[in-house]
Amino acid sequence: MDSVRAYLSAEQLAALTPWSVGAIEKMVSRGVLRRGVHWFQPLGRRTRLVFKWTAIVALIEGGGAADPGGRRGELDVERATEELRGMFGAGEERHVAASVAMEGVPPIPSDKPSRHRRQSATP
Numbered sequence: 122m123d124s125v126r127a128y129l130s131a132e133q134l135a136a137l138t139p140w141s142v143g144a145i146e147k148m149v150s151r152g153v154l155r156r157g158v159h160w161f162q163p164l165g166r167r168t169r170l171v172f173k174w175t176a177i178v179a180l181i182e183g184g185g186a187a188d189p190g191g192r193r194g195e196l197d198v199e200r201a202t203e204e205l206r207g208m209f210g211a212g213e214e215r216h217v218a219a220s221v222a223m224e225g226v227p228p229i230p231s232d233k234p235s236r237h238r239r240q241s242a243t244p
Contacts, residue, residue: 125137127174127175128161128173129171130169130171131145131146131170131172133172138181153180154177158173158176159172159177160172161173
């Protein structure tokens with residue numbers, strides 16, 4: 122299989138893997154095979170998908186290079202926290218200050234009738 126093309130159609134990919142064309146389409150729609158990593162559409166939307174063989178092999182063999190975010194459903198909380206701090210660093214203090222300032226503010230009354238029954242104030 123050293124002579125496999127770098128990019129394959131869904132039909133060619135199905136011939137080289139245990140997956141059917143339908144299974145490949147489901148994996149694309151569910152996000153298992155990701156755009157820009159496992160598949161591309163070089164001719165624009167509504168055109169055939171092209172699959173990158175090396176990324177597919179890395180996915181099958183469990184390599185991290187094809188899936189930098191880790192396996193689906195798993196989250197490295199510490200790494201995600203650090204990335205968020207990097208993105209929102211300066212605004213974080215303002216957000217905390219705004220939430221602290223709002224603690225003593227009463228809720229805004231609504232013109233809509235309540236869906237809950239009010240308890241009477243008289244015993």
